[in-house]
Amino acid sequence: MTTTSSAGTGRPPAHGRRSRWPWVLLAVAAVLGLLAVLVGPRVYARLQEGRAAAPLSPPAAGASTPTAPATDPALEGTWAVTGGTAGYRVDEVLNGQDVTVTGRTEQVTGELTVTGGELTAGTVAVDLTAVATDSANRDGQFRRLLGVDEDPTATFTLTGPVPLGGLDVGAVLAVTLPGTLAVNGREVAVRALATVERAAEDAVTVTGAVPLTWSDVGVQAPDLGFVSVEDTGTVEFAVTATPA
Incomplete structure (x- = not known):
């Protein structure tokens, strides 16, 4: 009777082939990991480009x-x-x-006062607990950094008069709104670049953007090594008011 061995066929022993599988799997995992590091951020950045909300900056x-x-x-x-x-x-x-991230909420309240053709008083309050992005983890970190549990509202308060020039129906005025921004238990003087639009006889829309350095409100921009947040950002708002 004739017997055959793996040595006689030129094939490596089965146990030799099996012993190489862990190394092959490790090599594949290493390559996939490298691709994730190199390609993942680019894919994420491209996905985020379509997710960031359009600016609420004044036209x-x-x-x-x-x-x-x-x-x-x-x-x-x-x-x-x-x-x-x-x-x-x-x-x-x-x-x-580079990735642009936006957080948004419609939980906004406030009041404006017009006296003698000027905007003489105004407040806009934002419920920070309702501000959301596309990531629950990011939202949790946002609330923690801003101390939302202790101070859940951010408020912009006008500190100087702003002429409205009559503001006819259909008119859009470019204005600068001097004020204070209260957030995270602090108040910082700001100037909002804004527009005031009278869309109808009884409807006024104020759209503004406030450049902000996070450290001014006691927030250290996070840096986790693989991801970091810029030291500056923008607070944006677009609110519509009607006669009280």
């Missing part, structure tokens, strides 16, 4: 600048914020890839 086209107050009886008095959107915009760096 430049068609906006004029008021030069002096002009009284319109229909504008005079108190206006209540009846709707709007507010949030933040910040840039992250993920393994060298």
